[in-house]
Amino acid sequence: MEKQAVFGDNLEILRDHVGDETVIYLDNNATTALLPEVHGAIQEALLIGPSNPSSAHQAGDAARHVLSIAREAVAELIGASTEHIFFTSSGTEANNWVLHALTRKRPSKVVITPIEHESIRQKAGFLKAEGVTVHEIPVDDNGLVLLDAADKLVTPDTSLVSIQWVNNETGTIQPISDIAAICRSRGVLFHTDAAQAVGKLQIAVTDIPIDYMTFSGHKFHAPKGIGVTYRRPGTPLSPMLGGGTQESGLRPGTENLLGIAGIGKAAALRRCRMPNICTRLAHLRDRFENAILARCQGVVVNSGNAGRVCNTSNLRFPGVDGQAFMARLNNRGIYCSQSSACTSQIPEPSHVLLAMGLTAEQAFESIRFSFSEQNVPEEVDEAVQVITGTYSELKGLMVARSPA
Amino acid sequence: MEKQAVFGDNLEILRDHVGDETVIYLDNNATTALLPEVHGAIQEALLIGPSNPSSAHQAGDAARHVLSIAREAVAELIGASTEHIFFTSSGTEANNWVLHALTRKRPSKVVITPIEHESIRQKAGFLKAEGVTVHEIPVDDNGLVLLDAADKLVTPDTSLVSIQWVNNETGTIQPISDIAAICRSRGVLFHTDAAQAVGKLQIAVTDIPIDYMTFSGHKFHAPKGIGVTYRRPGTPLSPMLGGGTQESGLRPGTENLLGIAGIGKAAALRRCRMPNICTRLAHLRDRFENAILARCQGVVVNSGNAGRVCNTSNLRFPGVDGQAFMARLNNRGIYCSQSSACTSQIPEPSHVLLAMGLTAEQAFESIRFSFSEQNVPEEVDEAVQVITGTYSELKGLMVARSPA
Numbered sequence: 001m002e003k004q005a006v007f008g009d010n011l012e013i014l015r016d017h018v019g020d021e022t023v024i025y026l027d028n029n030a031t032t033a034l035l036p037e038v039h040g041a042i043q044e045a046l047l048i049g050p051s052n053p054s055s056a057h058q059a060g061d062a063a064r065h066v067l068s069i070a071r072e073a074v075a076e077l078i079g080a081s082t083e084h085i086f087f088t089s090s091g092t093e094a095n096n097w098v099l100h101a102l103t104r105k106r107p108s109k110v111v112i113t114p115i116e117h118e119s120i121r122q123k124a125g126f127l128k129a130e131g132v133t134v135h136e137i138p139v140d141d142n143g144l145v146l147l148d149a150a151d152k153l154v155t156p157d158t159s160l161v162s163i164q165w166v167n168n169e170t171g172t173i174q175p176i177s178d179i180a181a182i183c184r185s186r187g188v189l190f191h192t193d194a195a196q197a198v199g200k201l202q203i204a205v206t207d208i209p210i211d212y213m214t215f216s217g218h219k220f221h222a223p224k225g226i227g228v229t230y231r232r233p234g235t236p237l238s239p240m241l242g243g244g245t246q247e248s249g250l251r252p253g254t255e256n257l258l259g260i261a262g263i264g265k266a267a268a269l270r271r272c273r274m275p276n277i278c279t280r281l282a283h284l285r286d287r288f289e290n291a292i293l294a295r296c297q298g299v300v301v302n303s304g305n306a307g308r309v310c311n312t313s314n315l316r317f318p319g320v321d322g323q324a325f326m327a328r329l330n331n332r333g334i335y336c337s338q339s340s341a342c343t344s345q346i347p348e349p350s351h352v353l354l355a356m357g358l359t360a361e362q363a364f365e366s367i368r369f370s371f372s373e374q375n376v377p378e379e380v381d382e383a384v385q386v387i388t389g390t391y392s393e394l395k396g397l398m399v400a401r402s403p404a
Numbered sequence: 405m406e407k408q409a410v411f412g413d414n415l416e417i418l419r420d421h422v423g424d425e426t427v428i429y430l431d432n433n434a435t436t437a438l439l440p441e442v443h444g445a446i447q448e449a450l451l452i453g454p455s456n457p458s459s460a461h462q463a464g465d466a467a468r469h470v471l472s473i474a475r476e477a478v479a480e481l482i483g484a485s486t487e488h489i490f491f492t493s494s495g496t497e498a499n500n501w502v503l504h505a506l507t508r509k510r511p512s513k514v515v516i517t518p519i520e521h522e523s524i525r526q527k528a529g530f531l532k533a534e535g536v537t538v539h540e541i542p543v544d545d546n547g548l549v550l551l552d553a554a555d556k557l558v559t560p561d562t563s564l565v566s567i568q569w570v571n572n573e574t575g576t577i578q579p580i581s582d583i584a585a586i587c588r589s590r591g592v593l594f595h596t597d598a599a600q601a602v603g604k605l606q607i608a609v610t611d612i613p614i615d616y617m618t619f620s621g622h623k624f625h626a627p628k629g630i631g632v633t634y635r636r637p638g639t640p641l642s643p644m645l646g647g648g649t650q651e652s653g654l655r656p657g658t659e660n661l662l663g664i665a666g667i668g669k670a671a672a673l674r675r676c677r678m679p680n681i682c683t684r685l686a687h688l689r690d691r692f693e694n695a696i697l698a699r700c701q702g703v704v705v706n707s708g709n710a711g712r713v714c715n716t717s718n719l720r721f722p723g724v725d726g727q728a729f730m731a732r733l734n735n736r737g738i739y740c741s742q743s744s745a746c747t748s749q750i751p752e753p754s755h756v757l758l759a760m761g762l763t764a765e766q767a768f769e770s771i772r773f774s775f776s777e778q779n780v781p782e783e784v785d786e787a788v789q790v791i792t793g794t795y796s797e798l799k800g801l802m803v804a805r806s807p808a
Contacts, residue, residue, distance in 0.1 A: 025463060031456035031658065039450055042662070046443055050776075052435035052628070055741060057734035059429060063628075089493030089629070090657035092647040119656060122646030218658060224456070224467075225493070225629065225660020242526030243496040252523060253494035254435065254622060256629020258446070258662050330461035337459060372454075 023333045024379045024386075028219075029168050029196060029312060029370035030337055034262070035221040041265035042223065042258050053255055054244060063257055070264025077267040078194075078213065079204035080230050086247045087260055088227040091195040091216035092119035095162075097229055097240045097251070098191045098212045099123045102160040104238065109133040111153050111161045113145055114355035115169075117193055120162055121351070137163075141357045142306035143172035150182055158188045165197035165213075169339055169352045169368055170303035171312025173201070177208050184209040189235060195219055199270045200278060200309045211235045217263035220270050221372070226259030277373050281310040284371045284380055289313050291384040296391050302353060302366055311371040314353075320394040322364045323347070328390050329367075334383050336369045426737035426790065428783045432623075433572050433600060433716060433774035434741055438666070439625040445669035446627065446662050457659050458648060467661055474668025481671040482598075482617065483608035484634050490651045491664055492631040495599040495620030496523040499566075501633055501644045501655070502595045502616045503527045506564040508642065513537040515557050515565045517549055518759035519573075521597055524566055525755070541567070545761045546710035547576035554586055562592045569601035569617075573743055573756045573772055574707035575716025577605070581612050588613040593639060599623055603674045604682060604713045615639045621667035624674050625776070630663030681777050685714040688775045688784050693717050695788040700795050706757060706770055715775040718757075724798040726768045727751070732794050733771075738787050740773045 025033070034042075051063035068082075075082045088094040096119060103110060112124055114136045124134045137150045145163060154161055161183050165176050176192055183190035191212035197203065199220035205213055213230040217223065229251070231237045243252025270277070292315060293299055302314040317325060322338055329336055339350040349363035358366070369383075429437070438446075455467035472486075479486045492498040500523060507514060516528055518540045528538045541554045549567060558565055565587050569580050580596055587594035595616035601607065603624035609617055617634040621627065633655070635641045647656025674681070696719060697703055706718040721729060730742055743754040753767035762770070773787075 025454050027456075027459060027461070027463065028454065030459050031454050033454040034450060042446075042450060046438065046446060050429050050432065050435050050437040050739075052431075052622075055431060055434050055739075056730075057431070057739050057741065059431065059739045089497070089660065092645055092657035093493070096645045096647070117647075119645070119647035122656070124646070126646050216658065218456075223660070223662050224658045225663055227657075241496055241500045241523070242528070242530050243500070243521075243523035252526070253496035253631075254620065254628045256493065256627070256660060256663060258627050259629055259660060326460075335454075335459075335461045335463045337461065 024375075024383045025335045026369040026371060026375070026383060027335045027337050028372035028375075029368065031218045031224060032221045032372050033374060034223060035266065035269060037269055038221055038223070038262050038265045041261045045258050045261035048257065051257075053257070054246060063255070066257055066261050066264070067255060070260045070267075073264040073268040073271070074228055077203075077271045078198060078230060079206055081233075083248070084231050084233060086229045086231065086251050087255065087263075088229055088251055089225055089256065090227040091117075091193065091214055092227070094214035094216070094227040094229040095119040095193055096123045098214060098237075099127065099160065099162060100240045101236070101238045102189060102191075103127050103132050105159070106131060107133065107157075108159040109135065109155075109157055111135045111137060111150075111158055113137050113139055113163055115139055115143055115167055115352040116162070116164050117168060117195065120164070120193060132159075139355055142303045143167055143170050143352065143356045144306050145174050145179060147175065147178055147182070150179055154182050154186055154188055156186045156188065158183075158186070160189050160191055162191040162193065165192045165194040166200065166309045167303070167352060168196045169350055170306075170314045170356075171196070171308040171370075172303040172306045173197075173309055176210070180209045196309060196312070199274075200281070200311060202275055202278075205230060206232070212237070217259065217266055220266050222263035222266035223259050226256055226263045228263070273373070278310045281371050281373065284375055284377065285311055285313050287377060288369065288371070288380045288384060289315070291381070292387060295384070295388045302356070302358070313369045314366055315369065316358075316362055316366040317391055318362075318365055319398055320365060320391065322367055325390065325394055326367055328394070329387060332386050332390065334386050336367050338364070338367060426786065427739075428737060428779075428787045429739045430773040430775060430779070430787060431739045431741050432776035432779075433772065435622045435628060436625045436776050437778060438627060439670065439673060441673055442625055442627070442666050442669045445665045449662050449665035452661065455661075457661070458650060467659070470661055470665050470668070471659060474664045474671075477668040477672040477675070478632055481607075481675045482602060482634060483610055485637075487652070488635050488637060490633045490635065490655050491659065491667075492633055492655055493629055493660065494631040495521075495597070495618055496631070498618035498620070498631040498633040499523040499597055500527045502618060502641075503531065503564065503566060504644045505640070505642045506593060506595075507531050507536050509563070510535060511537065511561075512563040513539065513559075513561055515539045515541060515554075515562055517541050517543055517567055519543055519547055519571055519756040520566070520568055521572060521599065524568070524597060536563075543759055546707045547571055547574050547756065547760045548710050549578050549583060551579065551582055551586070554583055558586050558590055558592055560590045560592065562590070564593050564595055566595040566597065569596045569598040570604065570713045571707070571756060572600045573754055574710075574718045574760075575600070575712035575774075576707045576710045577601075577713055580614070584613045600713060600716070603678075604685070604715060606679055606682075609634060610636070616641070621663065621670055624670050626667035626670035627663050630660055630667045632667070677777070682714045685775050685777065688779055688781065689715055689717050691781060692773065692775070692784045692788060693719070695785070696791060699788070699792045706760070706762070717773045718770055719773065720762075720766055720770040721795055722766075722769055723802055724769060724795065726771055729794065729798055730771055732798070733791060736790050736794065738790050740771050742768070742771060
């Protein structure tokens with residue numbers, strides 16, 4: 001089995017934590033490992049010396065060059081032009097920025113869904129406290145936005161509609177073209193949080209009436225701490241932060257050159273490898289799901305009837321405490337998660353699964369497995385072994401503990 | 405001469421741009437080069453694999469470890485406790501955050517100075533547009549805050565006073581203890597932008613009634629794209645961004661692990677090397693200034709009568725076009741700047757020098773030279789040679805061009 005492929009040089013570090021031989025990382029929606037080529041690009045950027053892209057003198061040239069190459073690669077990955085790409089410190093910042101910028105005037109009305117990422121949900125909460133009206137379009141039991149409801153809630157006085165392209169917990173792909181079309185027909189600006197879509201779906205952002213798109217690099221093997229805001233030409237966007245002239249004056253602050261070098265390389269690689277990566281990831285995911293469903297009676301695929309992104313499998317294991325299950329899996333070197341990493345420190349049932357109609361108990365029974373191009377079929381098979389074994393074990397415990 | 409010390413492995417890249425042998429980087433207030441040890445710490449962080457500090461499982465442990473070590477080193481550099489240190493994406497974000505957080509209620513009143521960094525000035529402008537009252541305490545001809553004026557402007561209804569500890573253009577050190585004491589006596593919260601102070605002054609932040617302090621890593625040899633907000637225990641601070649539970653829920657967004665590893669190492673090194681570095685930098689700066697003043701008649705040290713930080717020299721060369729002068733110096737491999745890098749793309753006279761009472765012409769005649777621990781005396785001497793030669797050349801041109 002190609003374990004090296006998963007953790008690269010760092011397998012040993014993780015083994016120290018795990019204490020055994022099995023280390024299978026299936027939490028790629030939380031974060032991915034750097035690809036060796038991305039590592040290489042950061043190495044090059046590390047050698048650049050004292051170079052501030054904002055400096056007028058030639059010492060700034062090297063940094064400006066890195067910025068320019070990276071911006072081009074990122075733009076190409078989503079089919080945009082470089083002048084519409086703005087680097088931020090994360091998807092979270094990028095999301096906050098768009099919501100902030102489009103709700104400066106009062107009255108303002110924002111339309112979201114109940115299954116958005118925490119960065120949209122909490123920012124919407126802040127806006128609500130400031131007097132902005134926030135509406136939520138409900139989703140069906142697969143997590144799909146109800147278009148009829150969208151049709152009613154998106155009115156010409158809406159300041160912004162913000163809907164995740166792909167859900168981070170279930171992988172559900174929203175009908176973004178349809179939603180964008182509804183917005184466009186009413187002259188309403190449309191933003192999509194595409195953190196889990198970029199690099200997993202073929203995206204030509206200008207083919208759809210998307211006004212703003214945001215994402216982060218660490219979901220496709222760039223480093224953590226680098227995000228992107230795309231803005232369609234001609235749509236309004238004011239800075240959230242005050243400061244210097246960086247990013248065309250729209251996102252001030254000295255640039256994170258290492259992160260930008262990394263996301264540039266990761267984007268370039270991803271573009272070359274699409275759509276093969278998607279096919280391969282879908283095969284891995286299906287191999288995994290089919291094996292689990294065949295061996296574990298009663299397991300349910302959350303959002304199983306929706307179109308889902310290639311790499312995500314959110315499974316409900318009825319009758320077991322999902323947190324205990326996950327803890328055992330993690331101790332056995334199978335890394336997976338409940339809900340998103342951003343909220344995983346909070347022991348609450350997933351808001352996404354609740355919005356889809358699951359009970360709190362069902363939500364707690366659910367675990368997310370997410371694959372990356374670094375996973376191999378042998379890992380999937382090994383993970384299935386451990387998961388099915390642990391599931392039986394826990395079910396056995398439940399039976400033993402239940403009153404005679 | 406130890407040119408390698410300045411640019412490390414990257415000397416060749418800069419030589420490509422410069423086209424000759426002389427490469428002397430005296431723009432360290434804009435950004436500094438990574439120290440080899442910081443480079444090493446980032447290398448280690450690059451090997452960490454897929455580790456999200458927010459992940460509940462052990463794969464997150466390695467990232468959490470990096471975060472924890474770095475936070476400790478940064479806290480120690482300024483004499484704070486780790487729980488009061490929050491990582492941001494830049495000094496700019498850190499400054500915006502504090503101003504944002506402390507002005508949520510209306511009415512709000514903020515007191516700044518006319519010589520603040522662009523991130524404070526522009527954010528204050530945004531707040532003004534939102535109805536916040538903004539007052540500026542004037543400065544004297546050395547750039548020092550007028551304490552009498554501060555005494556009058558800081559009233560109990562002030563939401564926040566925000567004053568730079570060390571000016572980025574002139575190096576002027578503000579009487580921060582006095583200003584903080586005025587604020588404390590009125591129960592007013594006090595923030596200092598310490599981007600140019602941290603690592604150049606011995607700081608024990610809890611010895612002074614400072615409520616918030618912000619800075620960035622790339623001013624002391626950490627990478628670009630990582631900043632810090634310090635908050636005194638018990639003072640209010642709400643998040644600016646909505647999102648996950650990172651940084652105690654106060655600054656959401658997946659952490660920039662490479663940047664954090666870098667600032668941690670840079671902070672640890674700096675702490676060990678203080679106060680020797682300050683002494684050495686002051687010697688370099690004085691050697692430079694004394695030689696220039698001895699050889700170039702009429703040159704004036706801006707803020708020359710104020711206490712200044714060890715590494716900064718802002719010189720006015722009467723009778724020459726400072727932009728042309730700087731351009732020639734840069735072409736000859738002496739990297740220096742006018743005003744700050746964040747505003748250097750805008751050909752306007754420095755707002756700092758104007759506020760000190762210089763005319764626009766005098767401001768344009770002024771150039772900032774800023775040293776780092778990587779500069780050596782031989783570079784200073786070589787820079788002086790080039791600067792004095794270029795100055796004579798330009799003065800000669802001016803005489804030749806002037807009407808007979």
